[in-house]
Amino acid sequence: MATKPSIPKGTRDFAPVEMARRNYIFDTIKSVFRLYGFQQIETPAMENLSTLMGKYGDEGDKLLFKILNSGDYLLHANPTALENRDSIKLMHDISEKGLRYDLTVPFARFVVMNKENLVLPFKRFQIQPVWRADRPQKGRYREFYQCDVDVVGSESLLNEVELIQIVDEVYRRLNINVVIKLNNRKILSGIAEVIGAADKIVDITVAIDKLDKIGLDNVNAELAEKGVDAQAIEKLQPIISLKGTNKEKLATIKEVLASSEIGVKGVEECSTILNLAEQLGVATEIEIDLTLARGLNYYTGAIFEVKAKDVEIGSITGGGRYDNLTGVFGVSGLSGVGISFGADRIYDVLNQLNLYPEELLQSTQLVFTTFGENEFAYALQCLKKVRAAGIPAEIYPECVKIKKQMAYANGKGTPYVAIIGETEVAEQKVMLKDMVSGEQTLVSIDELIAKIKK
Numbered sequence: 001m002a003t004k005p006s007i008p009k010g011t012r013d014f015a016p017v018e019m020a021r022r023n024y025i026f027d028t029i030k031s032v033f034r035l036y037g038f039q040q041i042e043t044p045a046m047e048n049l050s051t052l053m054g055k056y057g058d059e060g061d062k063l064l065f066k067i068l069n070s071g072d073y074l075l076h077a078n079p080t081a082l083e084n085r086d087s088i089k090l091m092h093d094i095s096e097k098g099l100r101y102d103l104t105v106p107f108a109r110f111v112v113m114n115k116e117n118l119v120l121p122f123k124r125f126q127i128q129p130v131w132r133a134d135r136p137q138k139g140r141y142r143e144f145y146q147c148d149v150d151v152v153g154s155e156s157l158l159n160e161v162e163l164i165q166i167v168d169e170v171y172r173r174l175n176i177n178v179v180i181k182l183n184n185r186k187i188l189s190g191i192a193e194v195i196g197a198a199d200k201i202v203d204i205t206v207a208i209d210k211l212d213k214i215g216l217d218n219v220n221a222e223l224a225e226k227g228v229d230a231q232a233i234e235k236l237q238p239i240i241s242l243k244g245t246n247k248e249k250l251a252t253i254k255e256v257l258a259s260s261e262i263g264v265k266g267v268e269e270c271s272t273i274l275n276l277a278e279q280l281g282v283a284t285e286i287e288i289d290l291t292l293a294r295g296l297n298y299y300t301g302a303i304f305e306v307k308a309k310d311v312e313i314g315s316i317t318g319g320g321r322y323d324n325l326t327g328v329f330g331v332s333g334l335s336g337v338g339i340s341f342g343a344d345r346i347y348d349v350l351n352q353l354n355l356y357p358e359e360l361l362q363s364t365q366l367v368f369t370t371f372g373e374n375e376f377a378y379a380l381q382c383l384k385k386v387r388a389a390g391i392p393a394e395i396y397p398e399c400v401k402i403k404k405q406m407a408y409a410n411g412k413g414t415p416y417v418a419i420i421g422e423t424e425v426a427e428q429k430v431m432l433k434d435m436v437s438g439e440q441t442l443v444s445i446d447e448l449i450a451k452i453k454k
Helices: 016-035 057-062 079-083 087-094 104-117 158-174 185-194 198-208 211-225 230-240 246-256 261-279 325-329 343-353 373-388 402-411 422-427 445-453
Strands: 046-048 097-099 122-131 143-152 178-184 285-288 302-308 317-321 336-342 366-370 393-395 416-420 430-434 440-443
Touching: 016 122, 016 143, 016 158, 016 343, 046 104, 057 198, 104 122, 104 143, 104 325, 104 336, 143 158, 143 343, 158 178, 158 261, 158 302, 158 317, 158 336, 178 185, 178 261, 185 198, 185 230, 185 246, 185 261, 198 211, 198 230, 211 230, 246 261, 246 285, 261 285, 261 302, 336 343, 366 373, 366 402, 373 393, 373 416, 373 422, 373 445, 402 416, 416 422, 430 445, 440 445
Parallel strands: 178 285, 366 393, 366 416
Antiparallel strands: 046 097, 122 143, 143 336, 178 302, 302 317, 317 336, 416 430, 430 440
């Protein structure tokens, strides 16, 4: 007996209904990206591991899917590493490529390779799948799509504000109620500096970024485990638990960070972004969140995260400024800022809240049904005219009982059916049935086209 096929955990098939919903998300996001002057690019699914490794921190590196070299991948493997089952050393010999972890690092590589042909500032968007060897759970998949939008070659904070405007517009169109959380990596560096743990900035940001998930006690335990001393952890407590309005939070943290030049600069950048967003009428709530770190090493300025207010799920959009990212590929001084929309999580939110437009799934507007061969031949000519008019239509491909043909149209949720018998052929007309009201009308093809388009 054949084994029943399956798919890897953390991946999904998408049926026509699901694809219609996903394309609604992609089309909505693309239209907003283009509205703000962004151009689309694509990069390969696989990248050289030398491109990917070291860009996401130790935790990120562990989540990279590695691809075995072609052919006899053990041919050049280190015999000692093989005998000792040293997977880390062995990996260097048997794998040179990996599936992309996100779209930002491949984009940085793209910019470096194509810099001479790009007009700066370069505004790009990219919608493609990414892969992470993560533990699958609700809202977290091993294969998922990201919708990225980035600007490189400009240090202006207006870019950050435009990204906030894009978030505001996308979720307004999708009818999802969200909050934009904002922080700045310079503030986090300033905090590490004033509590006397500047050398532990990465450990601190990775730990406090988990505050919502694991709670304050576990964050403190992780900090201690990473070697942050008890006095520094104590100084950190009132900072990460800071309450109040955005202005109150920034005013307080500015006082706390008065001795840190980089920390004060981070506060000023957040204030500028908030003021510009207010002037431009951004309606979405923006909240200063000093625990927001996103756990990635390449952020150097503003950090963004977007959460749905009406659904319990992780962030559905996130990003930030990454001034130094292209430097690792040999091009320094090229500043960039971007955000990524998590299409799969947005999809889950829309499903839970049932926010899709009713007409979304009506891919076929009209189905032709026939009683015989002569009627079928006439219907084909009518079908050609209907499609030429831009109406999505099809014909049942066999001359079977009319009941079966009607059941097909009904099963697809088609709003109209054209019924063709001997009378319709003789009069060069069709019987148009409204599948919602049940009303039937004898009409010419031109009248049919006008009615459906109306």
